[in-house]
Amino acid sequence: MIEAENLTKVYGIPRDRAVPLLRRADREDAVRNAGGFLAADGVSLSVSPGEIFVIMGLSGSGKSTVLRMLNRLVEPTDGSLRIDGLDVSAMSQDELRPLRNRRINMVFQHFALLPHRTIRENAAYGLKIRQVPAKERLERADQALRRVGLERWRDSRPHELSGGMKQRVGLARALATDAEILLMDEPFSALDPLIRRDMQELLLQLQAADQRTIVFVTHDLNEAMRIGDRIMVMRDGHVVQCGTGTEIISSPANEYVSEFIADVDRSRVLTAANVLRTPLVTARPDESPGDVLQRLENAEMNGVFVLDGADRVLGVATDEALARALRDGAATLDSCLVGDCHTVPPDLPIVEFCDLAGRHTVPIAVVDDDMRLLGVAPKAAILAALAAPRKVGHA
Numbered sequence: 001m002i003e004a005e006n007l008t009k010v011y012g013i014p015r016d017r018a019v020p021l022l023r024r025a026d027r028e029d030a031v032r033n034a035g036g037f038l039a040a041d042g043v044s045l046s047v048s049p050g051e052i053f054v055i056m057g058l059s060g061s062g063k064s065t066v067l068r069m070l071n072r073l074v075e076p077t078d079g080s081l082r083i084d085g086l087d088v089s090a091m092s093q094d095e096l097r098p099l100r101n102r103r104i105n106m107v108f109q110h111f112a113l114l115p116h117r118t119i120r121e122n123a124a125y126g127l128k129i130r131q132v133p134a135k136e137r138l139e140r141a142d143q144a145l146r147r148v149g150l151e152r153w154r155d156s157r158p159h160e161l162s163g164g165m166k167q168r169v170g171l172a173r174a175l176a177t178d179a180e181i182l183l184m185d186e187p188f189s190a191l192d193p194l195i196r197r198d199m200q201e202l203l204l205q206l207q208a209a210d211q212r213t214i215v216f217v218t219h220d221l222n223e224a225m226r227i228g229d230r231i232m233v234m235r236d237g238h239v240v241q242c243g244t245g246t247e248i249i250s251s252p253a254n255e256y257v258s259e260f261i262a263d264v265d266r267s268r269v270l271t272a273a274n275v276l277r278t279p280l281v282t283a284r285p286d287e288s289p290g291d292v293l294q295r296l297e298n299a300e301m302n303g304v305f306v307l308d309g310a311d312r313v314l315g316v317a318t319d320e321a322l323a324r325a326l327r328d329g330a331a332t333l334d335s336c337l338v339g340d341c342h343t344v345p346p347d348l349p350i351v352e353f354c355d356l357a358g359r360h361t362v363p364i365a366v367v368d369d370d371m372r373l374l375g376v377a378p379k380a381a382i383l384a385a386l387a388a389p390r391k392v393g394h395a
C-alpha cells in the first residue's frame with residue numbers, strides 16, 4: 001500500500017542546494033556545514049494493506065519527519081514514494097489534494113478540536129473539508145462517535161471532555177472518513193497509562209473491523225509491541241531495525257535497540273511458539289508399558305505425551321502409571337492415560353500460561369486447533385526467553 005524508497009529530508013537549506021550534498025560521501029557533515037540538518041536519511045519502508053506499521057525511536061530521531069513525508073506534508077528532499085501504485089513523489093500539489101483529502105488521514109498527538117463547535121461537528125469536520133453533504137456527515141459522525149463510545153457527548157463542547165475523550169473525538173474524526181490510510185503521530189502520548197491502554201485496545205478493535213493501513217508513531221516500545229504488526233526503529237534519521245515485535249525482542253540489531261527493549265514486558269510479546277521445543281519422548285497408545293518406561297528412564301523424565309496416528313494428544317502416561325501397568329501385565333498404554341496436562345495454542349502470550357509451567361509431570365503442550373502436538377513449552381525454555389537478552393557484542 002505504501003512503498004517508500006530512500007526517503008531523505010534535509011531541513012534548513014533549499015532542495016536544489018541540498019541534493020548535490022547528499023551525493024557526497026561525507027553527506028552528513030556536508031549538510032551540517034551548509035547550515036542544514038539531515039533529519040531522515042535514506043529511509044525505505046513498505047507497508048501492506050491492513051497492516052499497523054509502527055515507527056519508533058527517541059525524540060528527534062526523525063519519526064514525525066518520515067511520517068509527514070508519506071503524505072508530503074513534509075516535502076522529501078530525495079527518495080521516491082508510491083501509494084497504492086501511484087507515484088506520489090511526482091505529484092503536483094493539485095494532484096496531491098484528493099489523495100490527502102480522501103485516501104489519507106492524519107491523527108496528531110494534540111487534536112485541534114474546534115472549541116466552539118459540538119463534539120458531533122468536530123467529529124464531522126474531516127468530512128466537511130471533504131465536502132460531504134451536511135446530513136450524511138452528521139450521520140457518519142454519529143456512527144463514528146458510537147464506535148469510540150462517545151455518542152452521549154455529541155452535543156457537548158470540547159472543554160467539557162477529558163483528555164482521553166478528546167483524543168477519542170480525534171479518532172472518531174478519522175474514522176468518520178473512509179480514508180484507507182491513517183497516519184498517526186503519537187496520538188496517545190498525552191494520556192494517562194490506563195486510558196492509553198484503553199485507547200490502544202480500542203484502536204485494535206476498530207482496526208480488526210476496518211482493516212485500514214495504519215502508520216503509527218510512538219516512542220513507547222510497549223505501545224509499539226502491543227499494536228504494531230511490524231516496528232521500524234529509528235535513530236538519528238536512520239532505520240536501525242525493522243521487524244515484528246518478536247523478531248526485534250529476540251534478536252535486537254544493536255546496542256541501541258537492546259537498550260530500548262530492556263524495559264519491554266517480554267512475557268506479553270513472546271508467545272508459546274517462541275519457547276516451542278521438540279518433546280524428548282512421545283508414545284503411541286498401542287505400545288507396551290515396559291518399552292515406554294524404558295525410554296522415559298533413558299531420558300530421565302517422569303511422564304510422556306501419548307499421541308494418536310495424527311499426533312493428537314490423547315493424554316499423559318506417568319512413570320508411576322506405566323510401572324503399575326507393567327506389574328499388572330497390561331499390553332498397551334490404555335490403562336495409563338490421564339488428562340493431566342495443560343495445552344496452549346502457539347500464539348498465546350507467555351504471560352497467559354507461564355504460571356502453569358512446572359505444575360505437572362510433563363511440560364505444557366503446544367497444540368494446534370485439532371489438538372495436534374506441535375511441541376512442548378518446558379519451564380527452562382520459558383525462563384530463558386523471559387530473561388533479558390545478553391547485550392549484543394558481549395554474547
Ligand SMILES: Nc1ncnc2c1ncn2[C@@H]1O[C@H](COP(=O)(O)OP(=O)(O)OP(=O)(O)O)[C@@H](O)[C@H]1O
Pocket residue numbers: 011012037039057058059060061062063064065066219
Ligand atoms: N522544520 C524543521 N526545521 C528544522 N529542523 C527540524 C524541523 N522539523 C524537525 N527538525 C529537526 O529534525 C529532527 C527530527 O525531528 P522529528 O520531529 O522528525 O523527530 P521525532 O522523532 O518526531 O521527535 P519527537 O519524538 O520529539 O516528536 C529533530 O532534530 C528536529 O529538531
Ligand SMILES: [Mg+2]
Pocket residue numbers: 063064065185
Ligand atoms: Mg515527532
